[in-house]
Amino acid sequence: MKVRILVTFKDSVLDPQGQTVMNALHTLGYESVRDVRQGKVFEIEFAGLSREKAERLVPEMADRVLTNPIIETFSWQIVEP
Amino acid sequence: MKVRILVTFKDSVLDPQGQTVMNALHTLGYESVRDVRQGKVFEIEFAGLSREKAERLVPEMADRVLTNPIIETFSWQIVEP
Structure with missing residues (x-):
């Protein structure tokens, strides 16, 4: 059996890594991006x-x-x- | 619109972080774990x-x-x- 677990910051927690990615996307012209949250994914067999x-x-x-x-x-x- | 992007290592690429997590899980007695792969998830609005x-x-x-x-x-x- 294979299981996928997504781990993300709670909404109330700041996510500086996600903000950095958002800034990079804006710089490259992806203006429609409103918010980016980054997390971890584990695929466990x-x-x-x-x-x-x-x-x-x-x-x-x-x-x-x-x-x-x-x-x-x-x-x-x-x-x- | 909200989009979720999963980024994982290709199967041919070693994943030392996933291996470390697997070892930790074994140490804690989760013997049924066969493999762990770790990746990133981005939720973009x-x-x-x-x-x-x-x-x-x-x-x-x-x-x-x-x-x-x-x-x-x-x-x-x-x-x-």
Whole structure:
């Protein structure tokens, strides 16, 4: 099973990296860009994991290892059963 | 319109950061993890952009600014029309 986890800053947290990318895009003439937020993506491959177990394990892993729960939030989905 | 762009290393490129995360997960007892690949995600908000224009602009921006086409690849989708 393959799972994709997206980790992004909470909306209330400043994202200087995203701002820098936005400035670069504006400089290159992409004026229609209003906002850029940058985050991390993890694609994790599991061996022999049931959907039920994934629904317990993945949020736990994301919380303990992949995110800083104070400033970041995550979402996840199964991309390959 | 809001667009999400995922940037990941090409399969042939080593991902030491992903390997480190995998080792951390194994140490914590998540033995069912087989592989971890880490990448970047950009959520970009556009003002007044048609779907057709997005389909031209977004891959161009990803190629010029957001990825290193030698070692990285990207995929994108519209998350809010």
